[in-house]
Amino acid sequence: MKKDMTMDLCSGPIMGNLLRFSIPLMLSGILQLLFNSADIIVLGQFAGGNAMAAVGSTSSLNNLIVNIFLGLSAGGSVVVAQYFGMKSDKDLEESVHTAILLGLISGLILVVVGLLLAEPMLALMGTTPDLIDQAVLYMRIIFAGMPAIMVYDFGAGILRAVGDTRRPLLYLSLGGVVNVALNLFFVLAFDMGVAGVAIGTVVSQTLAAFLVVRCLVKTEASYGIRLRRLRIVKAKLIRILRIGIPTGVQGAVFSISNVLIQSAINSFDSSTIVGGNTASVNIENFVYTAMNAVYQGSLTFTSQNVGAHNVKRIVPILWWSSLCVTAVGLLLGVTAVVFGRALLGIYSPDPQIIAYGFDRLKLISLTYFLCGLMDTVCGCIRGLGASITPTLISLTGACALRIVWIYTIFASTRSLFMLYLSYPVSWIVTYIANLVCFAVTYRRWKRRALASTTIVNGYTVG
Template sequence: MKLGTNLTEGPILKKFVLFVIPLIFTGFLQQLYNAADTVVVGRFASETALAEVGATSSMSALIITLFMGLAVGTNVVCASFFGAENKEGLERALHTSILLAIIIGIPLVLVGWFGAESFLELIGTPDDIIDGAALYMKLYFLGVPANLVFNFGAAVIRAMGNTKKPFYILAVSGIVNVILNLICVIVFKLGVVGVAIGTVAAQIISALWVIAIFTSKDAELKLRFSKLRIYKKEFLKILAIGVPSGVNGILFSLSNVFVQSAINSFGKITVAAHSVAWNYMAFSNLLVSASEQGTVSFVGQNMGAKKYDRVKSVIKKALTVSCITTILFSAFIVWQSRGLLGIFTTDNRVVEAGLIQLYIAISVYVLYVPDMIIGGALRGMGKSVLPTAINILGICGLRVAWIAWIWPLNPTLEMVYYSYGASWLISGIAMTMAYLFVRRKIFGEIRTRNKTE
């Protein structure tokens, strides 16, 4: 079974677009997990159930994201091995990554199960929804090991230039998720329990499918359970890229927890509205994220193959593609915002509160593009600490400071959402300056080395 595609040769724009399109659809299907939960409870349960599901999103992301960042490390390391045609290193990285996902996932189940109530109390979840939110969070965390196995395995597949396989997996598991949600909520009246069952089942299917790909008889890259171990050299490389990426993700999530705590102060209706509007924020993000993942894989393979001029061209084209798609999608969301929010709920109060978020945040989402694409390029170049440091200050730090000191000066819902655009702008400018500095340093050293050889 052929998994790999060489990203170091051929027309960049065509290959990049063909690489990113399945990533967009994959991200779309991943977001459907959450969107399906939200639609089903919003339409067929109650506004209380809708708020219960939405109240868990930022805290769940905070706990899981650190370890999801390690999958970025897997992607970069495997892309570099693939570009350098190092089959042995690629196999060691695969076995290390799958075992790492299992080792991390099992303790996280316990963290989510026993800590749900405390975590939700910490962010001021309203009393009338905290019990249901905690139950949903506990059940959701049962699927975390499977979620990690899928994401680590998919990172290896994408590093080899194949974005179609993960898409096919999520297409099937996403359909299963929606069907189970509808059956459990409409037929069996299970509420938040029903949507959690659908999500966990879909995650398990995704994980088993990834394992099946690597263990099939004709697999190009073979997973053997007897070889599952932590290979020190590959593990340290994954950590070097993945830990800063994970810290970056967890600090993003932490800043969103601060934003969520401010939103919680407006009550149940606003929490429900944020849950609905956040789905469209996530759909906008997946467009940018797909281009970022493409940038990481393209830059990683070309750095491994030592094709440095091609690296520069990849970054320019990735920025262009991402800006165009983000502007078009954001314009559509703002134009059709009322109808789109109405898909999730029939409560006009929820729709009106959700419109505030979409008008303010989605309309300027293109400001987020430089931060994501250039940050992805730096990670693909092996410079993972720098974009993390920039995001700590530019996005996370600014949002926390905004909620702590600026928002209290004018404690409106609009002022909460202004924090998004401000943080994207500051971080994007800083990321661009950092890339120009790193590019000059790295490529300058390479030119000097080539002249002396």
């Protein structure tokens, strides 16, 4: 008999289950970053600083485009988790098939978008002439592999929704080992530079996508995929889009502000500053990814309990998640600063790149827990089924505030420190606004839940 990898998050100790759910997810994210960092490290050490900076200069634009569609993945995960908590097998099955097909379609759309927009958008961002050709090449190859990347993200989202974070960890590990091996092979043996790293990434993501789909096809549970039943169910698509589109817009909003900040960094016309920023961002991403696992936990926990109408668990989920994300953010943030110069040296031996990177790392890493708190509250709000309001909050607290900051405070000082300070300021403002939004959304949902609940198989359901 096969071991059940799913988790019923509607009962049992919240903190214990949160850790059981989040730790494999943290490891998955950290492994993904290690493999992504291998791209940067291989380029920085063996292909030169310009190759490393070229790849780094694409990250904010890549995230801007991809995050719109990854929001749909989050929408699918919320809907699947709610039906899993509700014990509604038919709705769960329809949601899974709709979500995975939506992922494939999203990937195909991204191929076209990336190939057409890579060069004009990078030029619009002010990417320097010595970087733009390599940056365009890298971005086009990555976007050619987007169908596999999207299928993996949607498929892994389905597994997370039913509480399984261990199998995505395994599949990501296997794909990552292949990625590192191909990076070294293409760059060292064939001197392919950014093209070799991009091809290695696409091949490894395709392997991970295959393994996720194989897992979902082979499972006999109601969240499994039956190829003959692959179709878009309109009602489920609408539910996914209702949550996913605002989530994607929110991700794009943050990415737009990051694109503007990257453009401001590019305005210094220094590949050394860009390289230092790239190296620091890669280290910061380890802190963010660990915190993001707690965000995913808050989202999935809340979604399953909303499906089960488990009113009393929602607020404790928020507080335990907030405590956990603060501890993770502070612990890893301080560690990143303590070992900052040594870590930056892994990406590039250039002392100027290390110095510029450390200037950013000190400020961002020590305040990153604020971003984790902001995201965790947002995860609980989305788990409650609300998505538009937190998106509007992010539009104001992240994008608008940072744009104003760039064109006023940064413009008057031309200081990298003042530019980077826009991050923690926007996190604090958005976190406070999200707390108010959660309180209002929870009260409204609680009234509806208490008015419509009945007892079915030991669970309170509508």
